[in-house]
Amino acid sequence: MLETTLISAIALVFIIEGILPFMFPNAWKRMMTAALQGSEKELRVMGFISISIGMIILMFLAG
Numbered sequence: 001m002l003e004t005t006l007i008s009a010i011a012l013v014f015i016i017e018g019i020l021p022f023m024f025p026n027a028w029k030r031m032m033t034a035a036l037q038g039s040e041k042e043l044r045v046m047g048f049i050s051i052s053i054g055m056i057i058l059m060f061l062a063g
Contacts, residue, residue, distance in 0.1 A: 021028040035043065 020031075
């Protein structure tokens with residue numbers, strides 16, 4: 001059960017990560033260029049915000 005859930009979650013990450021470059025390749029290139037030009041602190045804050053949003057969503061789903 002846990003293994004299936006974990007594998008499903010990883011599969012969803014791949015799907016979601018692939019949507020932007022597939023549907024909007026030029027916008028994705030610009031976004032990646034902007035990310036490379038940003039500071040390490042900015043990238044860490046963006047990562048923390050993403051993690052926080054994901055955890056909040058999981059908390060709501062878990063009940």
